[in-house]
Amino acid sequence: MAAKPRLFSVAIAALALLSMAQSALAILPIEHWQTAAGAKVYFVANRSLPMIDVSVEFPAGYGYDDVEKSGVAAMTNSLLRLGADGLTEDDIARRLADVGAVLGGRFDADGAGLSLRTLSALPQRRQALDVLVRILSAPAFPAAVLDREKVRQIGALKEADLKPDTQVARTFYRLVYGRHPYALRSSGEVATVDTLTRNDLIAFYRRHYVAERAVVAIMGDLTRAEAEAVAEQLTQDLPRANGAAPVLPRVEPLEQAITRMVAHPAAQSHILIGAPGISRTDPDYFSLYVGNHILGGGGFVSRITDEVRQKRGLAYSAYSYFSPLQRPGPFIIGMQTRRDQATNALAVVRETLREFVANGPTPQELLAAKQNIIGGFPMRIDSNRKIHGYLGFIGFYGLPITYLEDFVANVERVTVADIKAAFARRIDPDRLVTVVVGADRDQTLSAIPAR
Amino acid sequence: MMKSIIKNLIAMVAAWTLLAGGAFAAQGGGDVAVRELANGLRVIVKTDRRAPVVVSMVWYRIGSVDEQSGVTGVAHVLEHMMFKGTRTVPAGEFSRLIAAAGGRDNAFTSRDYTGYFQTLHKSALPLSFRLEADRMVNLVLSEEEVAKELKVVMEERRWRTDDRPHAVVFERLMGTALVAHPYRNPIIGWMSDLENLTIDDIRAFYDKWYAPNNATVVVVGDVAPADVFALAEQYFGAIPRKVLPARKPQTEPEQLGPKRLTVKVPAELPFVMMAYRVPRLQKPAEDWEPYALEMLQSVLSGNAAARLPQTLVKTDRIASSAGASYDGVNRGPAFFYLSGAPVAGRTAAEVEQGLRREVQRIVDSGVTDDELNRVKSQVVAAKVYERDSMFFQARQIGGIESVGLSHRDLDLFIEKMKQVTADQVREVARKYLVDDRVTVAYLDPQPLDNAPARIAPPAGVRHGS
Numbered sequence: 001m002a003a004k005p006r007l008f009s010v011a012i013a014a015l016a017l018l019s020m021a022q023s024a025l026a027i028l029p030i031e032h033w034q035t036a037a038g039a040k041v042y043f044v045a046n047r048s049l050p051m052i053d054v055s056v057e058f059p060a061g062y063g064y065d066d067v068e069k070s071g072v073a074a075m076t077n078s079l080l081r082l083g084a085d086g087l088t089e090d091d092i093a094r095r096l097a098d099v100g101a102v103l104g105g106r107f108d109a110d111g112a113g114l115s116l117r118t119l120s121a122l123p124q125r126r127q128a129l130d131v132l133v134r135i136l137s138a139p140a141f142p143a144a145v146l147d148r149e150k151v152r153q154i155g156a157l158k159e160a161d162l163k164p165d166t167q168v169a170r171t172f173y174r175l176v177y178g179r180h181p182y183a184l185r186s187s188g189e190v191a192t193v194d195t196l197t198r199n200d201l202i203a204f205y206r207r208h209y210v211a212e213r214a215v216v217a218i219m220g221d222l223t224r225a226e227a228e229a230v231a232e233q234l235t236q237d238l239p240r241a242n243g244a245a246p247v248l249p250r251v252e253p254l255e256q257a258i259t260r261m262v263a264h265p266a267a268q269s270h271i272l273i274g275a276p277g278i279s280r281t282d283p284d285y286f287s288l289y290v291g292n293h294i295l296g297g298g299g300f301v302s303r304i305t306d307e308v309r310q311k312r313g314l315a316y317s318a319y320s321y322f323s324p325l326q327r328p329g330p331f332i333i334g335m336q337t338r339r340d341q342a343t344n345a346l347a348v349v350r351e352t353l354r355e356f357v358a359n360g361p362t363p364q365e366l367l368a369a370k371q372n373i374i375g376g377f378p379m380r381i382d383s384n385r386k387i388h389g390y391l392g393f394i395g396f397y398g399l400p401i402t403y404l405e406d407f408v409a410n411v412e413r414v415t416v417a418d419i420k421a422a423f424a425r426r427i428d429p430d431r432l433v434t435v436v437v438g439a440d441r442d443q444t445l446s447a448i449p450a451r
Numbered sequence: 452m453m454k455s456i457i458k459n460l461i462a463m464v465a466a467w468t469l470l471a472g473g474a475f476a477a478q479g480g481g482d483v484a485v486r487e488l489a490n491g492l493r494v495i496v497k498t499d500r501r502a503p504v505v506v507s508m509v510w511y512r513i514g515s516v517d518e519q520s521g522v523t524g525v526a527h528v529l530e531h532m533m534f535k536g537t538r539t540v541p542a543g544e545f546s547r548l549i550a551a552a553g554g555r556d557n558a559f560t561s562r563d564y565t566g567y568f569q570t571l572h573k574s575a576l577p578l579s580f581r582l583e584a585d586r587m588v589n590l591v592l593s594e595e596e597v598a599k600e601l602k603v604v605m606e607e608r609r610w611r612t613d614d615r616p617h618a619v620v621f622e623r624l625m626g627t628a629l630v631a632h633p634y635r636n637p638i639i640g641w642m643s644d645l646e647n648l649t650i651d652d653i654r655a656f657y658d659k660w661y662a663p664n665n666a667t668v669v670v671v672g673d674v675a676p677a678d679v680f681a682l683a684e685q686y687f688g689a690i691p692r693k694v695l696p697a698r699k700p701q702t703e704p705e706q707l708g709p710k711r712l713t714v715k716v717p718a719e720l721p722f723v724m725m726a727y728r729v730p731r732l733q734k735p736a737e738d739w740e741p742y743a744l745e746m747l748q749s750v751l752s753g754n755a756a757a758r759l760p761q762t763l764v765k766t767d768r769i770a771s772s773a774g775a776s777y778d779g780v781n782r783g784p785a786f787f788y789l790s791g792a793p794v795a796g797r798t799a800a801e802v803e804q805g806l807r808r809e810v811q812r813i814v815d816s817g818v819t820d821d822e823l824n825r826v827k828s829q830v831v832a833a834k835v836y837e838r839d840s841m842f843f844q845a846r847q848i849g850g851i852e853s854v855g856l857s858h859r860d861l862d863l864f865i866e867k868m869k870q871v872t873a874d875q876v877r878e879v880a881r882k883y884l885v886d887d888r889v890t891v892a893y894l895d896p897q898p899l900d901n902a903p904a905r906i907a908p909p910a911g912v913r914h915g916s
Contacts, residue, residue, distance in 0.1 A: 375553015
């Protein structure tokens, strides 16, 4: 059979890449410990560039918002850097820029935090870290700044509300997640942002930005002892947990298919199709990840791109992905197409998904996907920034510290049967949310229209 | 924030990628080696051994600036067609082979150049060279593939420009600011030109411009230059050079006074964007004005405490965002941009006045040493940070070479930036940010309801020759 030599070759490739991966990890071993205040620390030393990346993240994303105060999580996060411990927002920005440091952050459904990239030379590093410590540990949430930011945020929300890509995402998440906070808009609603007070921000900060639940990721030009000192400094003055950790509610499965058409004058219809997918620690993760690579995650060579773009020229971008979160994050298929082609494109995508869920990938497709994912492994860890990202991600979701070492073997292990079974368990083509923005009139259909 | 909007718009000018979602790689800091093959192909190698990875790029010194009237967008359409097969590699096979080697590939078209890249394990560099050399000479264009890909590109245009108010403003601003130079046309092309583009237009462009003596190969990664040169000779060495058409200067005539335009599209907030005609970098060792303009841009919006966000957003609270940008490394005319969006209840005119006021403040009183030193620290640090990305390094080298400058100038930039004085910053503001050089575009937001449903071109319009 033709498959035999191919499997042999992938085994060879996997072996070669495993050794490659291990050598990369041997150069970059992950060190892990806890600070005195209880924060988890993940560290990789890399002395080849005179720079460091540091981040501190908390379970403080918009999943912890409630409907009435939607937007408080985002506003809390964005105001950290706008005044702290006697420093004005301009003091903070100037002190960082003076040493060439760059402040960044993370904000999504599950997490929120700050990250810092700085030169590792002591004067620069000391000044930059001092700012980071102060904005994390003693944010001032100045009322005047909050007022201004509320006005800006409301303007941005109104602006975004007119855009078809915003409309399609908002409608999609509402229909997929119902009353679950994952349905909330990440930065809040016009009406709720307007009601936010300084006390709301302080309360959110004290409850969620606590040392015991912090994850510190450090990458770069430091010794272990220096990294330990940095981690202590960053976490010692954080608020302490008061009671049990807040828990995100369960995600309920969809009861039925819903198709919603939303009128919009855009040249293109923006389309999202999907359902609740999987959590970060789901045992089906690798089967679904590899399967989706074949379905719509692998770029030009994936089925959805092939059917929609390569064969029919219906879209510039057509894709699918799982977005695993603390609780099941969404499975999404997305595309944009000229409005009069939307029905046709939808039919193509639905048929592609239906066929894939029914029959799974071919052995050749699985082989090609593994070759790409495994062969591409070195590119996942070829920069400080990428490795730093993995540190935070491993820590935040409590993944094994050997996650990267195990990655290749976990991909290699996946079979056609695994993918077929996992998709059958997780994705029901007859129970999906479909949103089309860029229709001629508003319309809601609770069953899939005939193809 | 506004800075990022402008940067995005500039990036849009700079690069239309083949596939949504880019690639990104890592790491650097080595010497650069250069060799020119007998057929004129330049090969530039930067060794970076932090990971067993290589970024391989082929840059053609050909972009939308080289397009004739009526066929705008052809450089970018050709970039898409380069994935559609050669005599020996069928359509789609290029990406399949790269994927099977664990790699990622994509391409980008700018005003000045077109680039193709792969990021791969270092052992797969021969594959990259074999495929790139093949499509440098053996491209096969079929009516069927051209028809489909033109539809894809039209979707790309709708997605990137037509449905994005700020992108429409930028497109129309360029169309107004310039009268003769082809930078007035969008890289992706006008929709009517895309609708009427033929396979012969695309083939003619390929035949004229795709040649080793119009290309630069850039490789960054865990490789030895001698090995890369040998591989390049092996795969590209036999490709014959071409006589390239003369490039007409198409010099933009002097602007004779301020220009204004209004763009009415569905949106919530107004927006203003101003483009001042300024010098571009031509002689990196001798010029000083482009560096001073770059410093001016940073003083205005290079950090969260810079003048435009500080004054317009935080103190005066006129704008929700405000920023400056300068695109001085080009083959064609350069602009210095100011832009901003008013907060609710304020107008585009108030933001424009605010932007002008900040420029005038610099003309009147100059900038402080603190401000300059802050910006210089940022420049020096950024030079270290960029070594964390192999992809970025390769892109920088290819980009600078493709506009007719040298990769060696990249280090010179830092030195020249450090030498800029406060007086020089003030001088370029005084000399160039003047009314006779400006084009001002306003976005006049229209309600969604009043917008006519845009009439899509009839399905299946395509041409056969």
